[in-house]
Amino acid sequence: MEVPLHDVDVLVPKDVTEVLRLLSSRRGFKLLAGGTDLLVQLRSGAVPKSDLIDISGLRELRYVKRSNGHIAIGALTTFSEIAESEIVKRYAPILAEAAETIGSVQIMNKGTIGGNIINASPAADSLPPLYVLDAELKLISLNGTRIMGISDFYKGYKMLEIRPGELLAEVKLRAMGAGEVGHFFKHGLRQGDAISVVNGAVILDLDGDKVRNAAIALGAVAPTVVRAPEAEKVLKGKKLREDVMWEASRAVLKSISPIDDVRGSAAYRREMSVNYLYMTLWRLAKEVGAV
Amino acid sequence: MSSMASYVGAPVVRRDAFEKATGTANYASDLFPDGFLWVSVLRSRYPHALIKGIDARRARSHPGVVAVLTHEDVPVNRFGVFAKDRPVLCDDKVRYIGDPVALVAAETREAALEAVKLIDVDYEPLPAVTDPIAALRADSPRVHESGNICRQTSLRFGDVEEAFARADIVVEGTYTTGTQIHAFLETEAGISYLDEKGRIVVVAGGQSPHRDRAEIAHALNVPAEQVRVITPYVGGAFGGKDDVTVQIHLALVTAKTGRPARLVLSREESMISGTKRHPAIIKMRTAASRDGRLLANEVEIIYDTGAYAALGPAVLDVAIENCNGPYRVSSARIDAYLVYTNNMVASAFRGFGAPQVMFAMERQVDRIARRIGIDPIELRMINAIRKGDIYVFGNKMEGSVGIYECLKVAMDHPIWRDRRKDGTLEYPWLRRGVGVAAGMKGYTIGALPDRGSVSVELKRDGSVVVGGSFTEIGQGVVESVAQLAAELLKVPVERVQVLFADTERSPDTSVTSASRQLFLAGNALRKAVVALTERVKDLVELETGGRPTSVTFTEKGVLVNSNEVMPLNELAERLELRGFGRMVIGTYEVPKVEPIAGTLEIPHLFFMFGVTMAEVIVNVLTGTVTVPRVVAVIDAGRVINPINFTGQIEGAVVQGLGYALIEEAKIVGGYLQTKDLSTYLIPSSKDAPTIEVIPVETFEEEGPFGAKGIGEVGILSVAPAIVNAVAEACGVEPTSIPLTPEKLYWLLKEGGLVDRLRGNEGRIG
Numbered sequence A: 001m002e003v004p005l006h007d008v009d010v011l012v013p014k015d016v017t018e019v020l021r022l023l024s025s026r027r028g029f030k031l032l033a034g035g036t037d038l039l040v041q042l043r044s045g046a047v048p049k050s051d052l053i054d055i056s057g058l059r060e061l062r063y064v065k066r067s068n069g070h071i072a073i074g075a076l077t078t079f080s081e082i083a084e085s086e087i088v089k090r091y092a093p094i095l096a097e098a099a100e101t102i103g104s105v106q107i108m109n110k111g112t113i114g115g116n117i118i119n120a121s122p123a124a125d126s127l128p129p130l131y132v133l134d135a136e137l138k139l140i141s142l143n144g145t146r147i148m149g150i151s152d153f154y155k156g157y158k159m160l161e162i163r164p165g166e167l168l169a170e171v172k173l174r175a176m177g178a179g180e181v182g183h184f185f186k187h188g189l190r191q192g193d194a195i196s197v198v199n200g201a202v203i204l205d206l207d208g209d210k211v212r213n214a215a216i217a218l219g220a221v222a223p224t225v226v227r228a229p230e231a232e233k234v235l236k237g238k239k240l241r242e243d244v245m246w247e248a249s250r251a252v253l254k255s256i257s258p259i260d261d262v263r264g265s266a267a268y269r270r271e272m273s274v275n276y277l278y279m280t281l282w283r284l285a286k287e288v289g290a291v
Numbered sequence B: 001m002s003s004m005a006s007y008v009g010a011p012v013v014r015r016d017a018f019e020k021a022t023g024t025a026n027y028a029s030d031l032f033p034d035g036f037l038w039v040s041v042l043r044s045r046y047p048h049a050l051i052k053g054i055d056a057r058r059a060r061s062h063p064g065v066v067a068v069l070t071h072e073d074v075p076v077n078r079f080g081v082f083a084k085d086r087p088v089l090c091d092d093k094v095r096y097i098g099d100p101v102a103l104v105a106a107e108t109r110e111a112a113l114e115a116v117k118l119i120d121v122d123y124e125p126l127p128a129v130t131d132p133i134a135a136l137r138a139d140s141p142r143v144h145e146s147g148n149i150c151r152q153t154s155l156r157f158g159d160v161e162e163a164f165a166r167a168d169i170v171v172e173g174t175y176t177t178g179t180q181i182h183a184f185l186e187t188e189a190g191i192s193y194l195d196e197k198g199r200i201v202v203v204a205g206g207q208s209p210h211r212d213r214a215e216i217a218h219a220l221n222v223p224a225e226q227v228r229v230i231t232p233y234v235g236g237a238f239g240g241k242d243d244v245t246v247q248i249h250l251a252l253v254t255a256k257t258g259r260p261a262r263l264v265l266s267r268e269e270s271m272i273s274g275t276k277r278h279p280a281i282i283k284m285r286t287a288a289s290r291d292g293r294l295l296a297n298e299v300e301i302i303y304d305t306g307a308y309a310a311l312g313p314a315v316l317d318v319a320i321e322n323c324n325g326p327y328r329v330s331s332a333r334i335d336a337y338l339v340y341t342n343n344m345v346a347s348a349f350r351g352f353g354a355p356q357v358m359f360a361m362e363r364q365v366d367r368i369a370r371r372i373g374i375d376p377i378e379l380r381m382i383n384a385i386r387k388g389d390i391y392v393f394g395n396k397m398e399g400s401v402g403i404y405e406c407l408k409v410a411m412d413h414p415i416w417r418d419r420r421k422d423g424t425l426e427y428p429w430l431r432r433g434v435g436v437a438a439g440m441k442g443y444t445i446g447a448l449p450d451r452g453s454v455s456v457e458l459k460r461d462g463s464v465v466v467g468g469s470f471t472e473i474g475q476g477v478v479e480s481v482a483q484l485a486a487e488l489l490k491v492p493v494e495r496v497q498v499l500f501a502d503t504e505r506s507p508d509t510s511v512t513s514a515s516r517q518l519f520l521a522g523n524a525l526r527k528a529v530v531a532l533t534e535r536v537k538d539l540v541e542l543e544t545g546g547r548p549t550s551v552t553f554t555e556k557g558v559l560v561n562s563n564e565v566m567p568l569n570e571l572a573e574r575l576e577l578r579g580f581g582r583m584v585i586g587t588y589e590v591p592k593v594e595p596i597a598g599t600l601e602i603p604h605l606f607f608m609f610g611v612t613m614a615e616v617i618v619n620v621l622t623g624t625v626t627v628p629r630v631v632a633v634i635d636a637g638r639v640i641n642p643i644n645f646t647g648q649i650e651g652a653v654v655q656g657l658g659y660a661l662i663e664e665a666k667i668v669g670g671y672l673q674t675k676d677l678s679t680y681l682i683p684s685s686k687d688a689p690t691i692e693v694i695p696v697e698t699f700e701e702e703g704p705f706g707a708k709g710i711g712e713v714g715i716l717s718v719a720p721a722i723v724n725a726v727a728e729a730c731g732v733e734p735t736s737i738p739l740t741p742e743k744l745y746w747l748l749k750e751g752g753l754v755d756r757l758r759g760n761e762g763r764i765g
């Protein structure tokens, strides 16, 4: 049953310092960015009611910048902005591809990358690209700044390495190199506005049709997003041939532990993980003329 | 529009288009009467349980609560159109998770929501009856005292045994179709208040104000005159507001408290408590000859009506009547069951029982075509019924029958002609196919009495007011009726005001369902114009002593005896002056024949027909089906408004696509798992195909200007066309919808298609 939210206080601080001060006040505030996860969860009772700090207007946390081989994205940057960013499209195209698939235009306009990261759904679409781009998160509080690699940040299903009083300020990714190609993939149960049944990101560092290095991450098939080292290993040093691509795809099964839920069975998710990895490798192979 | 132009067939823009597009139109959920009480409903926690007691003391003493109502407050606690089997508020038992147990009326929304949680209900859970086949067994727990068979009918026509004996081909299949949820934009909503005379007024989304009024009056045990029902613009209904939803609850609160009340269901509440499309299990054995003639059909139909009958008994009739498709099948054996379970409640949904059987039959026909090696459209043309034919139940097809013409248009369409041309697909794991299916369904309510009235009032400024209880559920009936009035009376359409769906002010045009309303209202309107003509004759006779021989409406006014032209404003003035009154009523009764034994409304005399062709792309490695293109060829009778017509068909195609591929209500042990629009998915704009709508304008002699019903026809053959296309693309034979990616994937894997792509390296387990 719907939870009434009429008695929720919403504070609108003018800058990050004020946010941090409020966050440290022990009043149990929650941060409100685009609200596309939080408001739904408050209304349904999935998240207990609390007062909110509306940070959506903080322009200082809304940017995409490039600095010595890295891309820095402010936590409040929306997915529309990410999808349209020339920097992202050029240096992290797999993230731009993922951003394009987040809900609908309305959700892309409101939803932020910071919200996607902190909400920590295993099916969150921005996460597999962040995993293969070795993202680092910048967490700030009155006590200072912490930088953490994305795979250290998630400890288990919705268990995050974030401390009370901390705000996610920025996500930093490595830029894809000249020999690198990649794609994001997503399996939803309809063409638009669907939550992923399986999603993932693949980066191949190629020397002609030979794989120098591979980075593969999958979502919605384990309590957190996972890398697929076995599959990466199969590819390393090999040519993108049919049998290699299938072998690598099958190896992904060693990295995942899907469950049954309302959107699909574990068995189906296993099949989809294999098949999507294959389809993605095949597309990349095709693009470089290897098949 | 020039004065010579005709309104019938003109693409007149709907009068409600602008206000709806700009958000100023008022729906029931937009209304907040002064000093109203917020109403909240306590719904059952179990799919099936005895109620041992209800303790509402804590809720009653909660601050802000004005009333807590239970079954003890309901004068007559059973309602329903075909069977009064449904409690307004549960007393002895709850029979599904949405069943209402108590109402809270409070000063604030928060108090109402809070107090609902404070009502203590002592339940004794009973085993839930969730499988309709198990429900039919003698030892099954009973949903109702009377047993779990809500209705059962067995019919035999022709010599089925003989037909099977001489058949060259027999195709057999068991088909299952899912529970579809209406998912209208506006949930069930309304307000209520007492008017200055102390009568209860209910303003709510609905499809039949007069019938809703009767249901309210019955439950409250008051004369119908004590109740007024107004149906404003409705944000979608599709049959889901054909039964009473919030109306009795609202009236009850206002009757008990004397205060205005407001009840708008949340999405989740709507999904749980609202009616659904009947999930079905259909077994078919169909016999055909080598040269492609359908000889016999043996059919078992099981429809799960859930906890209550609602409109299920009539839905079952429609299933029976249409399960042989639009074909000259000479013999049939049909056993049909409507079964009670604890799976929520099924009732009316666009197509009203026909889409389920159409899925089964049209899959059968396609499989027969494949067995014979004949073009599936040609096979359908060989068997297509024609006007004047005697159909399998012995009934004569009296109305227009355009299925053959539709099939002909389909056969010549490029989507069909070029269906096997090699288009290159982007990836090796994609398959392309084009499928076809035909559909039929009666419109009007068949052999049941079907009558409706419409009023026409001439204003002294020469404008016209048309009144009727048809409801504007988004389909555009108001504009179409205005166009017919403009055509008949030769006035500009802007000069026609339409007063709709108010039991106090508009005559009873009966239900807005069964694709009947334009046919009914249009014909009643014709009668009203005849009555007006007679009234003019009376007037002229009184004024001049001679009764005119002819009275016709022209752009300049009424032409009497082809010499005197009386402008409408003058006519209105004179009618008023002479005491004739300026209003007339026209009543139309749909022609009907006796129902065949064992049925309620079979046969109809009037049918709609259509053919759907769908192009699909199947991803063999995921089971995902996308539908880039659909062509709908519709026997539309005469199209009154092409914009409304196309809109209805396009909407129906997308709804049919959802039914075929996406919309899956998961119910486990009587509990709905997909309670929101994040888990119960309906097609998004990206799922919608390019849709080409082609009207085949047969002329329906009995219809207004040749028009016939079109509201439901667009959905009938969408699911089988899409699934037939999948079968064509992949060589598998799906028997179950929704054909979700996962369901199709396992079928493809079983068929070896996945492993063929994988080769040795990719093969798993």
Ligand SMILES: Cc1cc2nc3c(=O)[nH]c(=O)nc-3n(C[C@H](O)[C@H](O)[C@H](O)COP(=O)(O)OP(=O)(O)OC[C@H]3O[C@@H](n4cnc5c(N)ncnc54)[C@H](O)[C@@H]3O)c2cc1C
Pocket (backbone or CB within 6 Å): A030, A031, A032, A033, A034, A035, A036, A037, A038, A039, A040, A075, A076, A101, A102, A103, A104, A107, A110, A111, A112, A113, A114, A115, A116, A117, A118, A119, A123, A124, A125, A126, A166, A167, A168, A169, A193, A194, A195, A196
């Ligand atoms: C209809 C619909 C469709 C959707 N489709 C998708 C989809 O396809 N793919 C997908 O991945 N997601 C989808 N989502 C989920 C959601 O839109 C995304 O997760 C989005 O990125 C959340 O961002 P937000 O700004 O709205 O977060 P909010 O809802 O504002 O916040 C989410 C959580 O993060 C916290 N938070 C936000 N910003 C910060 C910060 N800077 N520092 C610390 N904590 C913070 C909040 O306190 C809250 O706990 C969908 C949601 C809806 C309603």
